[in-house]
Amino acid sequence: MTSVAVLVELLRTDTAGGHVKCWERFAESAARLPEPVVGGPDGPGLDLTVYFLGEPERVETLSPRVRLVMLPPVLSTTALMSADGAEDICDLAPHHPRLAALLPRHDVWHLTHNFAYAATAVRLARRAARKGARAPRLVGSVHTDVPLLASVYARYLAERWLPGTHRAVDDFLAERVETWLRRRRDRMLDSCARVLVPTPAGRAELAPAFGPHRVSLLRRGVDHERFRPDGTARAWLTGEYGVPTDRPLVLFAGRLDATKGVPLLAESVRLVRRRGRAVHLVMAGSGAEAAEVRRSLGPDVTLLGPLPQDRLARVYAGCDIFAFPSRTETCGNVVAEAMASGLAVVLPEHARTTQWLAAPGQDGVVVRRDDPRDWSDALCALVDRPWLLAAVRRRAAATAGQTHPSWDRVLTEDLLSVWLPRAPSGRRPAAWSDAIRAGPRTLTR
Known part of the structure; x- marks a missing residue:
């Protein structure tokens, strides 16, 4: 059994954006996979945990082997939100202690952002490598051009906090934020064995930096039952x-x-x-x-x-x-x-x-x-x-x-081959009850 942790350091709500919805759909697809496809005598099984931000700390079980976990942020960006609250809430802390306590039970750590969850995962993986301990397999995926979005938000914040400043000042701040975040993203991704991008253009952009063998496609699916023509x-x-x-x-x-x-x-x-x-x-x-x-x-x-x-x-x-x-x-x-x-x-x-x-x-x-x-x-x-x-x-x-592929098809064709090794690791992931008892707080189902 291969235990995979997907790290989505965004607040999970009913009206959350496409990044959150993407991983909700993948988790639902994983819960639908029949055991002969996921495991069986010919290959390893999949145990999937998707970590989001959320308060209070809780776990939502989709199947015996698939769950969504919400952990409170350590340093939330709520204070930076505009009055309408449209921006995504993430966690700017350099380390997330509760996540750090839970991560070692997983074999594969999948980074989808480059803030608190990703920083914690990369730091723990590097520490394990230095000590010669069994290190997890890191995977990264690109979902949003965060550096570019942050540069636009930097202009909004400058207008809000520094009204009357010259536009050149706003442009300078935005450029600095974008440059810093792009370098940070690339450092995080460089720690990953595989980097997943949504389009061929994205693969062409990142392949020179990380090597063509490390960059592959992770397409997006469509829920054809939910989104369809409706005459009423x-x-x-x-x-x-x-x-x-x-x-x-x-x-x-x-x-x-x-x-x-x-x-x-x-x-x-x-x-x-x-x-x-x-x-x-x-x-x-x-x-x-x-x-x-x-x-x-x-x-x-x-x-x-x-x-x-x-x-x-x-x-x-x-x-x-x-x-x-x-x-x-x-x-x-x-x-x-x-x-x-x-x-x-x-x-x-x-x-x-x-x-x-x-x-x-x-x-x-x-x-x-x-x-x-x-x-x-x-x-x-x-x-x-x-x-x-x-x-x-x-x-x-x-x-x-x-x-346009379904989420089930994308999970099967684009993700399982990256997450699951060719043969079982021989290490069965700890039961969730064991992980909960080992942690500093209790996850409520």
């Missing part, structure tokens, strides 16, 4: 949120800030309205730009706030177009969810989110420049030609059904 969703959306029924609905889902291109999208929709097209923008999420979007578009926008997955799925299915100008995504699972729901997606040219398209221009629209006029042209082209909008929506749903 539009009426539900109107009844729940009062959105108009007499015009196309343009949807955005994610953080409402500059990292996602929200200012660009808001101005684009404003131009579409000025050109006489009756469209309505629906936005699921919260963030620093929410007030400005409301001020700019007034009655032409509906702000839904953060939504849990099941409710978000109905919102997708009730809209017509999914516009997502973000260039910071390493993958952009919301794009796949929108296509599976039968929406026409509009994306920036050369953004990594375009990997979801099989035939750009047919199952989705790409916009060449990050200019509101170009984006308004793309939106108008769909709004003015209902037959074209319907055709793109049909092709998007077809592409999703035919080419």
Whole structure:
């Protein structure tokens, strides 16, 4: 039996972002794997624990061999949050003692971030190597361009804490933060035997630094049962949120800030309205730009706030177009969810989110420049030609059904081969009851 610990140092909530949702889906898939596939006489079994941040400390059991564990942060970023609380909460502590007490029971330590959990894991692994003790196998995966996101947040924080400073000062702080975090990320990943990235472009970027043999793909899956076309969703959306029924609905889902291109999208929709097209923008999420979007578009926008997955799925299915100008995504699972729901997606040219398209221009629209006029042209082209909008929506749903993998498939094809050795290690992981008794506190089920 091989025991794997996945370290997701983000707060787990019903409305958490794609990174958290990704590992929830992988854990659910692992719990569904039949024993002959996972273990049996021909290979090792899998015991999976996914660690999140959360209070109080607790464990949620998905199966006898799969569980989610929430540990309180040591140095939470809550104090750095904006008033709307849209940013992800992580842990900036250099060491997490409770995690350090639990990690030695696992054989594989999978890093998905580069803050407290990752720092703790790397430090313990290096200490074991120096002492000649049995060291865990470290694996790392890239889910978000954290350095780039942090540089944008640094500008927001500078405006909040140092109002009136020159823009050059804000740019300098943002650049320093991005450079420091990118170096820190690369140092963490350099400790890993394998580095997993979501796209071929990401593999090409990191392969020169870590070696092609150490970098491989970890795709994202789609829950095709949850995200699908639904002819009743539009009426539900109107009844729940009062959105108009007499015009196309343009949807955005994610953080409402500059990292996602929200200012660009808001101005684009404003131009579409000025050109006489009756469209309505629906936005699921919260963030620093929410007030400005409301001020700019007034009655032409509906702000839904953060939504849990099941409710978000109905919102997708009730809209017509999914516009997502973000260039910071390493993958952009919301794009796949929108296509599976039968929406026409509009994306920036050369953004990594375009990997979801099989035939750009047919199952989705790409916009060449990050200019509101170009984006308004793309939106108008769909709004003015209902037959074209319907055709793109049909092709998007077809592409999703035919080419976008399920979470079960990605787990089996991309993760199990990295986590599980060819032969059992001979070391059976301690029962969870033993790990709990050994720890300083009690995990409640």
